[in-house]
Amino acid sequence: MAKDVSEEVINNILFNYKGTYFASWVTSLQVVKDLEHMEVRESDVFLVTYPKSGTVWTQQILSLIFNEGHRNGTEKIENVNRMPWIEYNPNNIDFNSRPSPRLFTTHLPYYLMPRDLKSKMPKIIYVCRNPKDVLVSFYHFYKMIPPLKEPFDWETFFNLYISGRVMGGSWFDHVSGWYTHKDDFNILFMTYEEMKKDLKPAVKKICKFVDINLDEEAIDLVVEKATFKEMKQDPLANYIFLSNDIADKQRGVFLRKGTVGDWKNIMTVAQNEMFDKVYKEKMGDLPIKFLWDLNEENTS
Ligand code: PPS
Secondary structure, three states: OOOOOOOHHHHHHHHOOOEEEOOOOOOOOOHHHHHOOOOOOOOOOOEEEEEOOOHHHHHHHHHHHHHHHHHOOOOOOOOHHHHOOOOOOOOOOOOOOOOOOOOEEEEHHHHHHOOOOOHHHOEEEEEEEOOOHHHHHHHHOOOOOOOOEEEEEEEEHOOOOOOOOOOOOOOHHHHHHHOOOOHOOOOEEEEEHHHHHHHHHHHHHHHHHHHOEEEEHHHHHHHOOOOOOHHHHHHHHOOOOOOOOOOOOOOOOOOOOOOOHHHHHOOHHHHHHHHHHHHHHHHHOOOOOOOOOOOOOOEE
């Protein structure tokens, strides 16, 4: 039976700003508010995702595309430092002193992004993943949250996610918000599933969007170093370096399974039906197609 999670438990780990929840053990309300005035450059590249949608994967791809020293292994810089999160910046990286082109990562909804985005029009890569796999990945991630002493059971987490009372807010609002406002930004939409199906064309698409010409050999290197297997053992990419105050690594890993369709192993038939109903209500008219299983090719 799902537990009725009190607002107090949620408020213990998250704070709400304008309808979106943030991890209060890693950032503060002031940091999030100040982002409205962040100085933006035309040459910036922002990777935007809802949590658990392939962020660290795309961070690795972009870091490899932009940095030869990352591709050939001569530079040992962790991806979180190459592409810092703007709203989660516990090491206080000074964004203004960074040379262009700067790469950033964020889980922000479109309406909380820096105001100058609309005038400077930097490049935005928005990666989304089918929301059932996001849910499962998120459920496991929540076990790693340090201030959450007792992890949520599956049913409880299912209900929290469906109602958007999780870090990052509602998946439905995040994806539909970015999608319906896409014309206000310079944006490339990618899906986790297309990357999973065939990574090389996905890498080429990203290269084209960010205007970086890599030869075939370099592209192959990016693809090789961005596979799940390679990343899992790459300490610059696998987030093992995070301190236990941010994610308790005794209780889980960032690179868990890296598959499409894992939701089938945990969602009940009733939960799946309920999910489909909510999905239809909230995403109804949007022409976004998701792959729910790599073998089935069934999209909706
Ligand atoms: S976070 O915490 O929001 O930054 O998480 P995020 O990186 O967005 O998502 C984590 C999931 O992405 C999977 N992942 C990958 N899948 C395939 N290939 C590669 N290379 C890869 N790297 C990360 C990771 O395993 C998480 O998914 P699950 O389903 O939990 O395995």
